[in-house]
Amino acid sequence: xxxxxxxxxxxxxxxLPLPAHIAGPPGRRxxxxxxxxxxxxxxxxxxxxTTLFNALTGLRQKVGNYxxxxxEKKVGETYSQHGHAMRVIDLPGAYSLAARSPDEAVTRDVxxxxxxxxxxxxxxxxxxxxxxxxxxxxxxxxxxxxxxxVIVVLNMMDLTARAGLEVRxxxxxxxxxxxxxSCAAVQGRGVVELRLAMSRRELPLxxxxxxxxxxxxxxxxxxxxxxxxxxxRPPLIARAxxxxxxxxQDSVRVAGSTPLSAVTGxxxxxxxxRWTGQGTDWSGTLIKAxxxxxxxxxxxxIRRTGDCGPSLADRADALLVNSGWxxxxxAAVMAVMFYAIFALAEYPMNLIDGVMADLADRVKDxxxxxxxxxxxxxxxxxxxxxVVIFLPQILILFLFVGLLESTGYMxxxxxxxxxxxxxxxxxxxxxxxxxxxxACAIPGIMATRTIENAKDRLVTILVAxxxxxxxxxxxxxxxIATLLPGDxxxxxxxxxxxxxxxxxxxxxxxxxxxxxxxxxxRGDPPLMILxxxxxxxPHFGEILRQMLERAWLFLKNAGTIILAIxxxxxxxxxxxxxxxxxxxPEVQIAHSFAGEAGRALEPLIQPLGFDWRIGIGxxxxxxxxxxxxxxxxxxxxxxxxxxxxxxxxxxxxxAQWPDGAPLFTPLVCLALMVYYVxxxxxxxTVAVVKRETNSWRWPLFQLAYLTGTAWVVTFLVYQxxxxxxx
Amino acid sequence: MSASPFPxxxxxxxxxxxxxxxxxxxxxxxxxxxIREMGCGEAALVTKLSGTTMSLCRVRGMRLALNHRAAIGxxxxxxPLAPR
Numbered sequence: 001x002x003x004x005x006x007x008x009x010x011x012x013x014x015x016l017p018l019p020a021h022i023a024g025p026p027g028r029r030x031x032x033x034x035x036x037x038x039x040x041x042x043x044x045x046x047x048x049x050t051t052l053f054n055a056l057t058g059l060r061q062k063v064g065n066y067x068x069x070x071x072e073k074k075v076g077e078t079y080s081q082h083g084h085a086m087r088v089i090d091l092p093g094a095y096s097l098a099a100r101s102p103d104e105a106v107t108r109d110v111x112x113x114x115x116x117x118x119x120x121x122x123x124x125x126x127x128x129x130x131x132x133x134x135x136x137x138x139x140x141x142x143x144x145x146x147x148x149x150v151i152v153v154l155n156m157m158d159l160t161a162r163a164g165l166e167v168r169x170x171x172x173x174x175x176x177x178x179x180x181x182s183c184a185a186v187q188g189r190g191v192v193e194l195r196l197a198m199s200r201r202e203l204p205l206x207x208x209x210x211x212x213x214x215x216x217x218x219x220x221x222x223x224x225x226x227x228x229x230x231x232x233r234p235p236l237i238a239r240a241x242x243x244x245x246x247x248x249q250d251s252v253r254v255a256g257s258t259p260l261s262a263v264t265g266x267x268x269x270x271x272x273x274r275w276t277g278q279g280t281d282w283s284g285t286l287i288k289a290x291x292x293x294x295x296x297x298x299x300x301x302i303r304r305t306g307d308c309g310p311s312l313a314d315r316a317d318a319l320l321v322n323s324g325w326x327x328x329x330x331a332a333v334m335a336v337m338f339y340a341i342f343a344l345a346e347y348p349m350n351l352i353d354g355v356m357a358d359l360a361d362r363v364k365d366x367x368x369x370x371x372x373x374x375x376x377x378x379x380x381x382x383x384x385x386x387v388v389i390f391l392p393q394i395l396i397l398f399l400f401v402g403l404l405e406s407t408g409y410m411x412x413x414x415x416x417x418x419x420x421x422x423x424x425x426x427x428x429x430x431x432x433x434x435x436x437x438x439a440c441a442i443p444g445i446m447a448t449r450t451i452e453n454a455k456d457r458l459v460t461i462l463v464a465x466x467x468x469x470x471x472x473x474x475x476x477x478x479x480i481a482t483l484l485p486g487d488x489x490x491x492x493x494x495x496x497x498x499x500x501x502x503x504x505x506x507x508x509x510x511x512x513x514x515x516x517x518x519x520x521x522r523g524d525p526p527l528m529i530l531x532x533x534x535x536x537x538p539h540f541g542e543i544l545r546q547m548l549e550r551a552w553l554f555l556k557n558a559g560t561i562i563l564a565i566x567x568x569x570x571x572x573x574x575x576x577x578x579x580x581x582x583x584x585p586e587v588q589i590a591h592s593f594a595g596e597a598g599r600a601l602e603p604l605i606q607p608l609g610f611d612w613r614i615g616i617g618x619x620x621x622x623x624x625x626x627x628x629x630x631x632x633x634x635x636x637x638x639x640x641x642x643x644x645x646x647x648x649x650x651x652x653x654x655a656q657w658p659d660g661a662p663l664f665t666p667l668v669c670l671a672l673m674v675y676y677v678x679x680x681x682x683x684x685t686v687a688v689v690k691r692e693t694n695s696w697r698w699p700l701f702q703l704a705y706l707t708g709t710a711w712v713v714t715f716l717v718y719q720x721x722x723x724x725x726x
Numbered sequence: 727m728s729a730s731p732f733p734x735x736x737x738x739x740x741x742x743x744x745x746x747x748x749x750x751x752x753x754x755x756x757x758x759x760x761i762r763e764m765g766c767g768e769a770a771l772v773t774k775l776s777g778t779t780m781s782l783c784r785v786r787g788m789r790l791a792l793n794h795r796a797a798i799g800x801x802x803x804x805x806p807l808a809p810r
């Protein structure tokens with residue numbers, strides 16, 4: 001329900017005249033050209049902002065990245081009640097204009113009009129969680145300081161009664177002087193009212209004002225004047241920026257990509273020195289003053305109707321976070337998730353495998369035999385198939401991540417895991433990316449964006465590839481089948497060996513995190529303050545949308561890189577041609593560039609028990625680990641290696657060194673698995689780490705340290721095994 | 727800061743079910759600023775829900791989880807009666 005419209009806010013044409021700062025001084029303005037108005041949706045994470053964005057824009061959305069950073073940019077179009085188009089930007093979730101993470105910095109910079117790639121919004125829609133109004137109004141209060149038209153959306157109004165609260169939108173509208181819309185975005189309630197408010201030609205500016213505490217007022221005025229004169233900021237933006245500079249001690253962080261002028265920097269430094277000498281806590285004073293005003297507002301707007309004692313959610317939290325039951329529940333959730341990822345995904349994976357094989361057969365039939373046919377079937381379809389086959393696992397992972405986030409359990413799991421994680425210097429929030437990396441390091445690394453501390457985030461990115469991803473599975477399965485063939489060995493032994501590899505990777509990740517946090521990424525043990533969202537039933541529509549979005553990004557980002565590399569690898573293993581056109585695939589590959597690379601690599605990998613043929617597998621599987629299996633199939637002349645592993649297993653068991661000694665001894669199989677546990681055999685991960693860290697330094701370091709560790713650990717395993725007589 | 731008639735204790739030592747008033751924040755400036763912005767600044771009332779190593783609290787209507795290192799930096803006066 002929308003509160004009553006304010007005088008002057010009526011109107012039916014949403015097309016806006018250009019704002020004064022674009023259109024020029026009023027005296028010289030002619031009839032302003034009309035253009036599509038830009039709305040920014042802002043709010044804290046998990047306040048239902050994206051649900052509202054989807055409800056407003058439907059499928060008329062474009063998802064991209066803000067240039068220079070890896071923060072997602074979502075822009076959509078919606079229509080006013082009279083059919084005029086309006087642009088909506090869904091800004092990343094933020095708690096305050098004092099940004100702490102790359103996501104929050106983008107929100108701040110767009111709102112302050114600092115980003116050249118994004119227009120400064122004409123109007124701002126502040127989405128707030130009605131159950132958590134006092135906390136959310138802090139950000140709204142900062143936004144009102146910007147002096148732009150604002151609409152406040154009180155979301156989750158359906159949950160207020162359960163929380164024992166009565167929130168009165170009309171009183172809030174009266175106090176703030178801006179439209180306040182009551183909403184339950186998940187149920188689609190309030191969207192029409194919001195669209196109506198957005199359709200108004202003119203929106204009132206906030207009537208609400210607050211007084212900056214007296215000791216701080218002079219510096220706000222001086223900073224504002226300097227920001228206008230020396231930095232060329234518009235007056236209201238200058239005031240908001242002055243308040244931000246006084247809220248956050250780190251002026252470089254506040255200024256972001258537009259550094260402060262020397263004059264403003266000197267003004268700030270001068271006041272800081274003075275206050276430090278006087279022992280004035282200016283940051284605390286300013287924040288406290290804001291909260292006092294907000295607290296007064298909330299007293300007028302919120303009435304408590306329920307008991308203040310522990311609620312059902314409080315009891316559930318005590319059980320899930322602070323008791324042994326919490327660990328049991330966590331183990332059960334993880335067990336179900338892993339079962340789904342590894343067992344249920346098998347069916348769609350087999351289906352995709354069949355479709356890709358069928359496609360390759362059809363192309364084979366339709367094309368003349370030759371290099372082009374081979375490029376399309378082996379290079380392109382085979383290469384793409386190697387990526388697409390993991391899509392079901394990625395989708396299942398995102399289904400679970402969506403379910404856990406949507407119900408509110410994810411934050412509880414992060415709180416529970418904080419204790420073991422902090423022992424190695426990792427943040428509780430690192431748990432989510434590391435968990436995701438068991439399926440695929442790419443979404444896992446992308447999930448580190450929620451970690452505020454840059455060092456904690458970097459450590460998590462650096463160790464994430466050590467969590468055994470699903471691409472290692474085909475290698476492990478082939479090696480276990482070669483090492484322990486037939487039914488004579490109990491399945492539990494094979495499963496135990498598999499578990500050992502997962503445990504080794506996890507221990508490696510924790511060990512390296514510990515090492516990095518004590519050396520070049522040294523920092524204080526992480527402090528964790530986590531907001532626990534309310535428990536809610538899952539929003540399946542939103543989860544599905546997120547899954548599809550992620551799936552598309554995965555295919556686009558990873559698939560294109562792998563396709564390109566597959567073509568390169570195909571070329572390397574096909575040329576130069578063997579003089580004898582009837583030469584077997586094994587002879588041909590030995591003659592190719594890849595074969596030469598394998599031979600060149602042999603002295604380096606012989607101490608690990610590997611020969612040049614395994615070397616080719618290591619080289620080709622740099623595109624993706626699972627390529628190792630198909631490479632072995634080609635090298636040992638076994639077709640269809642991805643499906644039934646028995647013929648390849650037998651071929652590997654029969655393979656010999658030139659002196660007749662078996663190549664794939666149990667020790668070599670074990671050494672190969674250990675190598676794959678640690679080695680960074682994934683081009684896509686390298687590319688994603690480059691994107692996320694905005695530099696080649698860290699992916700190259702990661703590549704070097706993981707490959708180096710893989711070599712050293714494999715060497716130790718193989719040589720120790722030989723000394724022990726294996 | 728005015729002297730408190732009640733004992734000043736770290737948040738992690740506040741018994742479960744009890745309410746305290748935040749009187750002082752200690753530690754890194756960035757941390758203090760962040761938690762002030764989250765509404766856990768001086769004078770805010772905090773109700774401990776459970777835990778000592780991971781403190782679950784209610785502040786300004788929101789539920790927060792704070793690890794031991796974070797909770798030990800928040801000094802509260804233990805109020806004898808929870809305000810209703």
